[in-house]
Amino acid sequence: MNKFYITNAIPYVNAAAHVGHALEFVQSDAIARYHRLKGEDVLLLCGGDENALKNVQAAEEAGVPIQEFVDRNTQAFYDLSKKLNVQFDVWQKGSDKKTHYPSSQKLWELCDKAGDIYKKPYKGLYCVGCEVFYTKDELNKKGECYEHPGKKLEEVSEENYFFKLSSYQDKLLKLIESDEYKIIPEFRKNEMLSLIKSGLSDFSISRTNERAKNWGVPVPGDDSQRIYVWFDALNIYQSGIGFGRDDEKYKKWWPADVHVIGKGIIRFHAIYWPAILLSAGLPLPKTLFVHEYFTVNGQKMSKTLGNIIDPTPLVEKYGADPLRYYFLAKFSPFQDGDFSEDKFREVYNADLANGLGNLVARVAKLCEKENFEAPDTYKVWCADVDKSFEEFKFNEGLRGIWQLIAEADQLINAREPWKLAGEELSKVLKDLVKRVQEIGYNLRPFLPETAEKILPQFSGKIKSAPPLFPRLQ
RNA sequence: GGCUGGGUAGCUCAAUGGUGGAGCGGUCGUUUCAUAAGCGACAGGUUGUCGGUUCGAUCCCGACCCCAGCUACCA
Numbered sequence: 001m002n003k004f005y006i007t008n009a010i011p012y013v014n015a016a017a018h019v020g021h022a023l024e025f026v027q028s029d030a031i032a033r034y035h036r037l038k039g040e041d042v043l044l045l046c047g048g049d050e051n052a053l054k055n056v057q058a059a060e061e062a063g064v065p066i067q068e069f070v071d072r073n074t075q076a077f078y079d080l081s082k083k084l085n086v087q088f089d090v091w092q093k094g095s096d097k098k099t100h101y102p103s104s105q106k107l108w109e110l111c112d113k114a115g116d117i118y119k120k121p122y123k124g125l126y127c128v129g130c131e132v133f134y135t136k137d138e139l140n141k142k143g144e145c146y147e148h149p150g151k152k153l154e155e156v157s158e159e160n161y162f163f164k165l166s167s168y169q170d171k172l173l174k175l176i177e178s179d180e181y182k183i184i185p186e187f188r189k190n191e192m193l194s195l196i197k198s199g200l201s202d203f204s205i206s207r208t209n210e211r212a213k214n215w216g217v218p219v220p221g222d223d224s225q226r227i228y229v230w231f232d233a234l235n236i237y238q239s240g241i242g243f244g245r246d247d248e249k250y251k252k253w254w255p256a257d258v259h260v261i262g263k264g265i266i267r268f269h270a271i272y273w274p275a276i277l278l279s280a281g282l283p284l285p286k287t288l289f290v291h292e293y294f295t296v297n298g299q300k301m302s303k304t305l306g307n308i309i310d311p312t313p314l315v316e317k318y319g320a321d322p323l324r325y326y327f328l329a330k331f332s333p334f335q336d337g338d339f340s341e342d343k344f345r346e347v348y349n350a351d352l353a354n355g356l357g358n359l360v361a362r363v364a365k366l367c368e369k370e371n372f373e374a375p376d377t378y379k380v381w382c383a384d385v386d387k388s389f390e391e392f393k394f395n396e397g398l399r400g401i402w403q404l405i406a407e408a409d410q411l412i413n414a415r416e417p418w419k420l421a422g423e424e425l426s427k428v429l430k431d432l433v434k435r436v437q438e439i440g441y442n443l444r445p446f447l448p449e450t451a452e453k454i455l456p457q458f459s460g461k462i463k464s465a466p467p468l469f470p471r472l473q
Numbered sequence: 474g475g476c477u478g479g480g481u482a483g484c485u486c487a488a489u490g491g492u493g494g495a496g497c498g499g500u501c502g503u504u505u506c507a508u509a510a511g512c513g514a515c516a517g518g519u520u521g522u523c524g525g526u527u528c529g530a531u532c533c534c535g536a537c538c539c540c541a542g543c544u545a546c547c548a
């Protein structure tokens with residue numbers, strides 16, 4: 001049995017989840033379910049990026065101890081995943097001292113042994129908002145960072161450890177160019193290639209305890225420093241499957257078959273991460289699937305704009321599958337798409353209530369009246385669905401399924417089964433039931449709850465049931 | 474500023490170097506198995522602007538305008 005290891009990006013837990021997180025959860029879950037249903041041995045991982053300094057700041061602001069703060073926030077993300085019927089097999093917390101700490105320290109030691117970690121005094125412009133050092137050419141005309149215009153940068157000097165990213169420029173270029181580490185979509189791959197060609201600089205991978213406020217994974221062999229963000233956060237993909245503590249498990253699952261991420265963190269996944277793994281002598285992930293973002297009225301969601309949409313009330317109001325459908329069917333993963341509840345409601349009525357739900361209801365009723373007994377479930381994957389998971393174009397797979405729904409509706413109108421009887425009627429019903437079974441079967445990775453209602457309803461004696469998706473007024 | 478993506482019917486998007494398509498919404502007709510659902514029909518949009526290449530461009534080239542994103546701690 002083939003293993004398939006997929007990771008969802010580790011949410012940054014300094015703030016609450018928004019619909020964008022929900023989108024990625026659902027995408028990862030659909031991919032994982034598809035491969036699981038294909039008979040592969042699948043593991044889907046997510047977790048909490050908890051060691052970042054912003055968490056410390058946010059916790060202080062909230063007046064809550066750091067650990068309690070990250071536990072609470074991470075839990076909120078996990079709860080959201082459950083509400084969306086997303087099945088994470090592993091939820092790895094970055095602040096877990098037993099599992100994650102030793103794993104990140106091992107990774108550090110491997111890179112250190114390879115001679116890729118060195119200490120040097122670093123003097124730089126530090127943005128307190130970003131918790132990051134910038135070089136002059138990374139700042140706007142006023143010498144401020146783009147994320148926090150109006151905020152003056154501090155000149156800070158401290159000794160940090162650095163990772164020799166510059167040594168891996170040529171190797172990375174080859175690996176990405178050849179698709180040995182495949183970046184999807186193509187335009188993101190090209191973006192990364194040109195970034196690598198423009199030259200890579202070494203990056204800082206530690207902070208003093210003071211700056212880190214004693215939060216995060218201690219640097220092995222130097223208790224005055226903590227491992228800094230990305231070196232540690234990316235390693236959750238490994239620590240969650242036993243790296244550094246359970247070799248058997250790690251060897252079974254690593255490397256990741258797919259990392260699912262949003263475009264905002266592509267550099268770290270496309271460049272930092274493979275370089276770190278190369279240094280440590282570990283296998284590289286196979287595919288990086290980079291999705292775009294939700295916008296609201298054409299603009300990015302941001303705290304400063306105050307246009308962040310909380311998915312939780314939406315799931316509670318409409319249920320997981322309607323949202324999953326809207327996310328997966330009505331957006332291209334490779335293009336920003338505008339999210340709106342009004343549009344969602346329109347889609348709900350048109351596609352779910354009038355389309356899928358109504359078809360299931362009308363066929364069920366026709367069968368019930370005839371005491372029709374279903375033949376075995378028709379178990380065939382649609383070509384559109386297979387293709388959509390190969391290419392990560394979930395919207396196209398669902399479009400294919402909705403084509404089947406339209407064809408079934410057309411068939412009913414054409415054959416008018418309510419006017420038929422006997423042999424002729426059962427032939428039509430048999431055909432219709434087969435179609436509904438096919439639809440239910442293919443719906444499983446996308447709308448698991450709905451599929452789990454349709455398939456049992458259309459086996460054995462078929463009975464009418466309450467509407468799958470009551471029409472919204 | 475640099476880089477990326479995009480500007481096509483009310484909305485969301487697709488398409489090809491050769492008389493501009495789909496879905497949704499809307500309008501009209503029709504059916505009754507069904508969730509006031511289904512089916513059928515209709516929709517005239519100077520395909521961002523200006524030039525160029527071409528027998529011919531929405532699709533190729535150039536310039537420009539507009540929108541969005543990334544610019545090293547964003548799903």
